[in-house]
Amino acid sequence: MKHAYTWGAILVVVLASTTGDVLLSRAMKKxxxxxxxxxxSGLVTVAWHILRRPSFMVGIFMMAVAFFSLLFALSWADVSxxxxxxxxxTFIANAVAAKIFLHERVDHRRWIAALLVAAGVVLLAG
Amino acid sequence: xxxxxxxxxxxxxLFAAIGDTFLARGMKQVGNVSLHNLPDLVFTIxxxxxxxxxxxxxxxFAAYMTALSWADLTxxxxxxxxxxVLLALIAKFYLHEQVSPMRWLGIGLISAGVGFVxxxxxxxxxxxxxxxxxxxxxxxxxxxx
Numbered sequence: 001m002k003h004a005y006t007w008g009a010i011l012v013v014v015l016a017s018t019t020g021d022v023l024l025s026r027a028m029k030k031x032x033x034x035x036x037x038x039x040x041s042g043l044v045t046v047a048w049h050i051l052r053r054p055s056f057m058v059g060i061f062m063m064a065v066a067f068f069s070l071l072f073a074l075s076w077a078d079v080s081x082x083x084x085x086x087x088x089x090t091f092i093a094n095a096v097a098a099k100i101f102l103h104e105r106v107d108h109r110r111w112i113a114a115l116l117v118a119a120g121v122v123l124l125a126g
Numbered sequence: 127x128x129x130x131x132x133x134x135x136x137x138x139x140l141f142a143a144i145g146d147t148f149l150a151r152g153m154k155q156v157g158n159v160s161l162h163n164l165p166d167l168v169f170t171i172x173x174x175x176x177x178x179x180x181x182x183x184x185x186x187f188a189a190y191m192t193a194l195s196w197a198d199l200t201x202x203x204x205x206x207x208x209x210x211v212l213l214a215l216i217a218k219f220y221l222h223e224q225v226s227p228m229r230w231l232g233i234g235l236i237s238a239g240v241g242f243v244x245x246x247x248x249x250x251x252x253x254x255x256x257x258x259x260x261x262x263x264x265x266x267x268x269x270x271x
Contacts, residue, residue: 021199028194035130035192050191067183068167071149071176075159078223081148084210088236091203098200105199109246113204121228121231 002076009073013066013086020062027056029102044045088117095113127248134192135179135205143187143209145215148179154267197248212234 012018031037038046050056073082095114098104152175159166170176193202214233217223 006196021203024191025194025199028191031195038223051127060133063187069165069188071153071170072159074150074153075156078169079146079213080222081229083150083213084233088207088210094203095200098198102199103250104198104200105250107246110200110204113239113243116235116242117204117207120232120235120239123228123235 006073006077006082009069009076010082010086010089010125012069013073014089014093016062017066017086017090018097020059020066021090021094022097023055023059025102027053027059027099067125084120088120091117130197134189135202137189138186138193138202138206139209139212141182141189142206143212143216145179145182145212146209147220148175148180150181150217150221150237173224177224189243198250201243201246201248205248207236211243213266 024078027050031046031054034046037049057099070086073086092114095106095110099106111112152173153170155175156170156173159170171180190206192200193206197205210233214225214229218225
């Protein structure tokens, strides 16, 4: 049961946080460079620009789902397994999702990085 | 990429690793949560270590959102995964977890992935934001794909 709980929770973390990451990234790209906006019109304006985006709010919700699933996994397995495994699997799912949904240019360099991380995850689980 | 932006990326890395560590410490005190008592998860945030972990993860989130406002998701995520190396060191020396040679190797591969991605451009659409040193290679990869 320990393994099923751990990896089931990790799967939920990966799916929820990939969805969350894509939505949050889309929202922040629309907001634009936060540093510049802050210097130009202050922190309140920055917060307003971010919080009024529906994709930001849904992204936060998905992150909350991922967070509680992570807590669940951490109660069953070591942090040096759970945290890197869930986050780096999320990274691979993100490379695919970012290419499809955000139209980011995922070049050879970024794919090689994804493969290296994937191999790393397999070793972490062993 | 300016120095200030690298600082933000460093913040993302550090706050995430520290936050995860405190969470792990707290959850070890709370103990295993069974599927039948899922609502108990909500009350775990009353544990001081879990609460401290959440505080650091909020700092992480602010830095992460800032980074996403000027860099690609597929750049920010791997660029900040050096945190796993940090996490493994913390797990070994602070939480006293067993980190086997295979896990060290896995962590090494993840770090290599980080090295790869940070050599490339940070943002897809704005050429002016590219790391100038790597600009010619970035153009080369674009031509191939």
